[in-house]
Amino acid sequence: MKMKDEQKHIQLNEEKWDKWAKTLDGQGWRYEFLRRAQQGVVSLLDLRGGIKILDIGCGTGWALKLAADLINNNGSFYGVDLSLKMIEKAEENFKGNGNFHFISANAESIPLEDNFFDIIICTNSFHHYLNPLKAMEEMKRLLRAGGKAYILDPTADSIFIKAIDKIIKWLEPEHVKMYSTEEFRKMFASAGLKYKRTEIVQPKQKVHIAEK
Numbered sequence: 001m002k003m004k005d006e007q008k009h010i011q012l013n014e015e016k017w018d019k020w021a022k023t024l025d026g027q028g029w030r031y032e033f034l035r036r037a038q039q040g041v042v043s044l045l046d047l048r049g050g051i052k053i054l055d056i057g058c059g060t061g062w063a064l065k066l067a068a069d070l071i072n073n074n075g076s077f078y079g080v081d082l083s084l085k086m087i088e089k090a091e092e093n094f095k096g097n098g099n100f101h102f103i104s105a106n107a108e109s110i111p112l113e114d115n116f117f118d119i120i121i122c123t124n125s126f127h128h129y130l131n132p133l134k135a136m137e138e139m140k141r142l143l144r145a146g147g148k149a150y151i152l153d154p155t156a157d158s159i160f161i162k163a164i165d166k167i168i169k170w171l172e173p174e175h176v177k178m179y180s181t182e183e184f185r186k187m188f189a190s191a192g193l194k195y196k197r198t199e200i201v202q203p204k205q206k207v208h209i210a211e212k
């Protein structure tokens with residue numbers, strides 16, 4: 001992929017998600033669908049006081065709030081998103097909460113320190129990444145030894161999701177690709193992460209779990 005194409009891809013994504021930032025916390029089936037999926041991922045996490053957790057493609061920070069509420073805010077909660085408007089909205093949502101940190105960055109290059117996080121989550125965002133392996137390598141770099149990554153994404157194991165993937169690609173130029181479980185497994189291995197298991201959460205979405 002040429003630099004010009006990469007820049008175009010980023011620009012298209014920023015424009016799209018900046019518009020979504022106004023409505024992501026609102027009502028409507030799309031947003032409720034996303035929140036149920038986030039709830040599903042958070043329900044799988046081994047949360048305890050003092051935990052350090054990062055949400056990549058965090059949107060307005062809803063999943064982090066859910067996790068924080070379960071442990072009385074006792075931890076460090078970080079969110080990264082490509083869209084500046086999403087980050088501004090997240091900062092507004094968590095104003096005055098010193099243990100929440102939001103950063104506008106590409107998932108493929110995150111300005112945070114190595115071996116820091118206990119848990120990384122990524123919900124309904126991974127299929128937008130132009131270089132998904134780079135994003136997984138970032139997850140590996142950022143996780144401490146034994147830390148876990150949870151990626152929830154539409155998974156192209158069925159004809160239905162494969163068809164949806166093709167249709168969206170045709171309709172939306174900024175869409176990249178939905179991966180099969182096998183592709184996730186291989187990508188985790190290439191990034192140096194151990195694939196642990198797949199879980200299915202509401203609303204019937206697959207979560208791919210790997211460990212450093």
Ligand SMILES: C[S@@+](CC[C@H](N)C(=O)[O-])C[C@H]1O[C@@H](n2cnc3c(N)ncnc32)[C@H](O)[C@@H]1O
Nearest residue numbers: 017034057058059081082083106107123125128
């Ligand atoms: C469908 S929204 C999901 C937001 C949230 N994770 C959720 O589950 O509701 C996809 C998010 O991924 C973000 N995103 C897309 N490409 C990205 C990239 N390369 N790096 C970081 N975030 C990205 C978008 O800005 C958007 O906030």
